[in-house]
Amino acid sequence: MQEILTVAQMYEADRRTIESGVRGEILMENAGQAVSDEIVKRFSPRAVSVLCGPGNNGGDGFVIARLLRDQGWNVRVGLLGDVEKLAGDARIHAEKWSGIVERLSPAMLVGADLVVDCIFGAGLSRDIEGDLAVLVTAINECPAAVVAVDMPSGTDGTTGQIRGVAVDADFTVSFCRPKPGHYLLPGKDLCGQCIIRDIGISADIVGSLAPDIFINTPEIWESYIPWPANSGHKYQRGHVLAVGGTHATGAVRLAARAARRAGAGLLTVLAEPAALSLYAQDAPGVMVAPMAKFEELMQDPRHNAVLIGPGAGVGDETRKRVIHALHAARACVLDADALTSFADDPSTLFFAVQGATVMTPHEGEFARLFDNLAGDKLSRARAAAKRSGSVVILKGTDSIVAAPDGRAVINDVFAPWLATAGSGDVLAGLVTGLLAQGMPAFEAAAMAVWLHAQAGQAFGPGLIAEDIPDALPGLLARLWQRKAHGVVM
Numbered sequence: 001m002q003e004i005l006t007v008a009q010m011y012e013a014d015r016r017t018i019e020s021g022v023r024g025e026i027l028m029e030n031a032g033q034a035v036s037d038e039i040v041k042r043f044s045p046r047a048v049s050v051l052c053g054p055g056n057n058g059g060d061g062f063v064i065a066r067l068l069r070d071q072g073w074n075v076r077v078g079l080l081g082d083v084e085k086l087a088g089d090a091r092i093h094a095e096k097w098s099g100i101v102e103r104l105s106p107a108m109l110v111g112a113d114l115v116v117d118c119i120f121g122a123g124l125s126r127d128i129e130g131d132l133a134v135l136v137t138a139i140n141e142c143p144a145a146v147v148a149v150d151m152p153s154g155t156d157g158t159t160g161q162i163r164g165v166a167v168d169a170d171f172t173v174s175f176c177r178p179k180p181g182h183y184l185l186p187g188k189d190l191c192g193q194c195i196i197r198d199i200g201i202s203a204d205i206v207g208s209l210a211p212d213i214f215i216n217t218p219e220i221w222e223s224y225i226p227w228p229a230n231s232g233h234k235y236q237r238g239h240v241l242a243v244g245g246t247h248a249t250g251a252v253r254l255a256a257r258a259a260r261r262a263g264a265g266l267l268t269v270l271a272e273p274a275a276l277s278l279y280a281q282d283a284p285g286v287m288v289a290p291m292a293k294f295e296e297l298m299q300d301p302r303h304n305a306v307l308i309g310p311g312a313g314v315g316d317e318t319r320k321r322v323i324h325a326l327h328a329a330r331a332c333v334l335d336a337d338a339l340t341s342f343a344d345d346p347s348t349l350f351f352a353v354q355g356a357t358v359m360t361p362h363e364g365e366f367a368r369l370f371d372n373l374a375g376d377k378l379s380r381a382r383a384a385a386k387r388s389g390s391v392v393i394l395k396g397t398d399s400i401v402a403a404p405d406g407r408a409v410i411n412d413v414f415a416p417w418l419a420t421a422g423s424g425d426v427l428a429g430l431v432t433g434l435l436a437q438g439m440p441a442f443e444a445a446a447m448a449v450w451l452h453a454q455a456g457q458a459f460g461p462g463l464i465a466e467d468i469p470d471a472l473p474g475l476l477a478r479l480w481q482r483k484a485h486g487v488v489m
């Protein structure tokens with residue numbers, strides 16, 4: 001599993017490593033060595049300007065400068081402040097640099113083919129302003145390639161947010177494990193390619209910090225995939241009830257197709273008489289039932305997963321059905337109108353959550369339900385999961401899946417093609433299809449987000465929502481191959 005460490009955990013990992021007997025000076029040497037290796041791998045010797053800040057990120061810069069110069073590179077070093085004001089490991093490494101130390105300014109960029117950004121890393125503690133902001137803007141405007149050390153300066157490692165201005169890097173080399181800011185937008189875009197290098201912090205020390213944020217890869221959830229048994233039948237693969245609206249009927253039709261492609265054994269769309277035949281004619285494998293039978297069908301435990309929201313309509317009827325389904329402790333996926341229906345009274349919704357429940361808000365729906373949660377996307381999703389007692393998928397390119405117990409994953413597959421009408425309905429259907437087969441809520445939500453993103457990326461330009469369910473068999477086949485034959489994805 002690919003753990004992500006918060007900035008606070010990263011400092012703690014450094015501290016514990018140093019406490020265990022590895023000198024900080026050595027960690028810094030290793031960090032600088034890792035960056036210079038990555039530079040030498042990509043570029044032939046050329047004019048490089050290493051821009052150093054007043055902390056340990058700057059200390060890394062002095063190591064990089066020395067190692068590149070030892071290999072014959074033409075290196076200039078600029079420092080914010082004086083060498084005498086540097087402390088600890090940064091001071092030690094600055095003193096090993098025997099060349100000139102210039103004042104940090106845009107003049108450092110003149111004639112540079114490569115810029116190494118060691119101004120701020122994990123220690124960025126306020127907005128970049130004044131002359132430094134001018135320098136960062138000049139870095140972004142100059143034609144040289146830019147490599148960022150740890151974080152592109154100005155990008156907050158915890159939130160991925162820009163503090164004032166931020167360096168836009170071609171690639172970023174960070175250490176030990178990625179931080180949230182490497183994956184959250186806009187940080188992910190500013191990093192360019194992100195390379196994580198070992199600098200001598202052991203896996204045991206990382207493990208001792210009990211990381212609970214991960215990149216959303218199959219390792220997180222693949223052992224929970226409800227593959228059908230050879231002797232199995234459809235009744236063992238769950239029966240989804242999907243609440244279909246009268247007007248926006250496309251939403252549940254898309255969701256239903258996704259739920260069935262994800263493997264749900266049976267699926268019934270409930271709808272008012274006016275829309276029933278529309279749902280019935282949509283796909284021969286879909287069953288339909290009149291909405292009046294909702295409560296009766298909910299009494300049958302074989303109907304084990306319920307989807308409410310896409311095209312459902314905002315109001316009393318939707319609210320009642322949501323509360324009914326939650327009280328019946330069915331696996332519930334609540335999307336779109338099911339969430340908006342509780343905008344005035346979210347605590348009633350949260351109080352009713354009992355069984356496996358997944359809420360799939362986009363930012364607008366999230367704001368209606370969790371209006372006083374502020375901060376970065378990851379923290380808000382985690383707080384919302386705790387508050388609601390449900391798994392929350394906070395959608396977007398950098399989708400977060402958060403569980404009430406604190407676990408969270410960040411999606412790292414970018415598929416801008418998914419920004420199209422109906423795409424969210426497909427995601428909700430996917431989650432429901434996996435829940436119906438008994439997959440636990442967090443894993444089902446994370447797998448659905450992964451499948452959705454992979455489908456979007458694989459299909460590429462021209463994608464419409466209808467294409468996503470039809471891309472699923474190929475992806476599921478790859479996951480099946482991986483289980484059966486250990487094929488690497």
Ligand SMILES: NC(=O)C1=CN([C@@H]2O[C@H](COP(=O)(O)OP(=O)(O)OC[C@H]3O[C@@H](n4cnc5c(N)ncnc54)[C@H](O)[C@@H]3O)[C@@H](O)[C@H]2O)[C@@H](O)CC1
Nearest residue numbers: 014027028055056057120121122123124125126127128150
């Ligand atoms: N033992 C360790 O802790 C290691 C740290 N390493 C490097 O050290 C970095 C963290 O070092 P630090 O904690 O010293 O932090 P930084 O070097 O990122 O920055 C801290 C300094 O910047 C100043 N500062 C912060 N924001 C500012 C702003 N907007 N404008 C002006 N000044 C600002 C602070 O007052 C402080 O002096 C990591 O990113 C990594 O590159 C690596 O060398 C590996 C080992």
Ligand SMILES: [K+]
Nearest residue numbers: 117120151153
């Ligand atoms: K940096």
